[in-house]
Amino acid sequence: MAKFAKKKDGDLPAVSTASLPDIVFMLLFFFMTVTTMKDSSLLVQNTLPNASEVKKLEKKDRVVYIYVGKPIKEYQKVFGTEPKIQLNDKFADVGEVGTYILAERAKKPQELQNVLTTALKVDKDANMGLISDIKQELRKVNALKVNYTTYEGNAFNNIN
Amino acid sequence: MPRRKGAPEVNAGSMADIAFLLLIFFLVTTTIETDAGLDRMLPPIEPPDTDVVIKQKNIFTVNINKNGQLLVEDQLMELKDLRKAAVSFLDNGADGSCNYCKGRKDPSSSDNPSKAIVSLKNDRETKYATYITVQNELVGAYNDLRNREAQRLFGRDFTEMEAEYLNPETPSSIRDDLKDKVKRVQDMFPQKLSEAETSTGS
Numbered sequence A: 001m002a003k004f005a006k007k008k009d010g011d012l013p014a015v016s017t018a019s020l021p022d023i024v025f026m027l028l029f030f031f032m033t034v035t036t037m038k039d040s041s042l043l044v045q046n047t048l049p050n051a052s053e054v055k056k057l058e059k060k061d062r063v064v065y066i067y068v069g070k071p072i073k074e075y076q077k078v079f080g081t082e083p084k085i086q087l088n089d090k091f092a093d094v095g096e097v098g099t100y101i102l103a104e105r106a107k108k109p110q111e112l113q114n115v116l117t118t119a120l121k122v123d124k125d126a127n128m129g130l131i132s133d134i135k136q137e138l139r140k141v142n143a144l145k146v147n148y149t150t151y152e153g154n155a156f157n158n159i160n
Numbered sequence B: 001m002p003r004r005k006g007a008p009e010v011n012a013g014s015m016a017d018i019a020f021l022l023l024i025f026f027l028v029t030t031t032i033e034t035d036a037g038l039d040r041m042l043p044p045i046e047p048p049d050t051d052v053v054i055k056q057k058n059i060f061t062v063n064i065n066k067n068g069q070l071l072v073e074d075q076l077m078e079l080k081d082l083r084k085a086a087v088s089f090l091d092n093g094a095d096g097s098c099n100y101c102k103g104r105k106d107p108s109s110s111d112n113p114s115k116a117i118v119s120l121k122n123d124r125e126t127k128y129a130t131y132i133t134v135q136n137e138l139v140g141a142y143n144d145l146r147n148r149e150a151q152r153l154f155g156r157d158f159t160e161m162e163a164e165y166l167n168p169e170t171p172s173s174i175r176d177d178l179k180d181k182v183k184r185v186q187d188m189f190p191q192k193l194s195e196a197e198t199s200t201g202s
Helices: A020-034 A073-079 A096-107 A128-140 B015-029 B079-090 B128-154 B158-166 B172-188
Strands: A063-069 A084-087 A090-092 A117-122 A145-152 B036-041 B059-064 B070-072 B075-077 B117-122 B193-195
Touching: A020 B015, A063 A096, A063 A128, A084 A096, A090 A096, A096 A128, A117 A128, A128 B128, A145 B128, B036 B128, B059 B079, B059 B128, B070 B079, B075 B079, B079 B117, B079 B128, B117 B128, B128 B158, B128 B172, B158 B172
Parallel strands: A063 A117, A117 A145, B059 B117, B117 B193
Antiparallel strands: A063 A084, A084 A090, A145 B036, B059 B070, B070 B075
């Protein structure tokens, strides 16, 4: 019965890996599109509180960030453990917030200058005194739209 | 001279390696942003020209002390009860001019949602986390009421409508339609949350 001649028995046929680059490229493009490069490294501890009634911050080009929190371990010897304000890449005093906002505002295109939001990324252990001072500074330069950036979650997890 | 048969084939075997290398680079540098939060408007620094007289009963005072305890309308209150208290204050409608309110019409509480003001005051030593929780509950009270009205009028939640309206990817035809609806519900329960300056000391 030569008609049903057995195929070469023994070794399995090799799996074609020709489409592997395509799959990898697909993943690559996915990560390339969702990647946002960090523009400043954090000098403060920044564990945000949780809140459930959050709104997404759309349009990143019209957001100015202010970070508040305790300095991270490496800086605690120099700057102590009291919560500090971080603007861009360095620590700042409350009095510098106003000028920082004005400088950031001047960098943006004309049509966005009136619709800027200030995102306050504040560590959950910070005290309200400092935040109130920042808010006062923001009011002075008429940057009234603020967003208290939080994680999404149950707000009651904050207190324990 | 022998003629060549086209260009020799390039070996694409290492393509996967190169792509993997790039993939791993982007995997490592990716930070999925977690930018969401509570939107608030600060009051302008210039005081209003005319002094507005606000009746005491239209103000819902919330005080937070440095230990994170709440004093709501001069009574000690647990944080978990705050949302309910705020809802019943906003929804009260004592003067009967609010035809969608479902409150108790208690004459000692707010007249109308458009007149009701929530006043939040905190100590300098209040923890930020407590403050955010309180803010969250107050915004939540407004959202609960707005959701209720949006469900009644349009059959869907206000928060969902607002998120769709604010999303830049929504087509503008839908957005124009949503704009009126969102505005209408917002005007039913306008968010009037005043933040007094912090008290110093004890």
